[in-house]
Amino acid sequence: MNLTNAQEGIEYIIKDIVTDDEELDSFLFSLGCYSGEPITVISRNKSGCVVSIKDGRYNIDNQLAEAIII
Numbered sequence: 001m002n003l004t005n006a007q008e009g010i011e012y013i014i015k016d017i018v019t020d021d022e023e024l025d026s027f028l029f030s031l032g033c034y035s036g037e038p039i040t041v042i043s044r045n046k047s048g049c050v051v052s053i054k055d056g057r058y059n060i061d062n063q064l065a066e067a068i069i070i
Contacts, residue, residue: 003065012070019067
């Protein structure tokens with residue numbers, strides 16, 4: 001299941017990041033988004049969702065959300 005299917009307010013553990021784009025992978029890593037880290041969807045909007053990773057909140061688009069496997 002990827003992050004686009006996650007319910008709001010529930011903490012999930014990231015299992016994998018699935019992308020062929022090295023730049024996208026390094027961007028997610030810089031946010032603290034990698035295997036074993038907890039992630040929570042705070043809210044959703046048309047173009048993506050707001051997530052909580054570590055101590056930060058980030059607005060990510062649907063392409064990024066699809067790459068995050070929980």
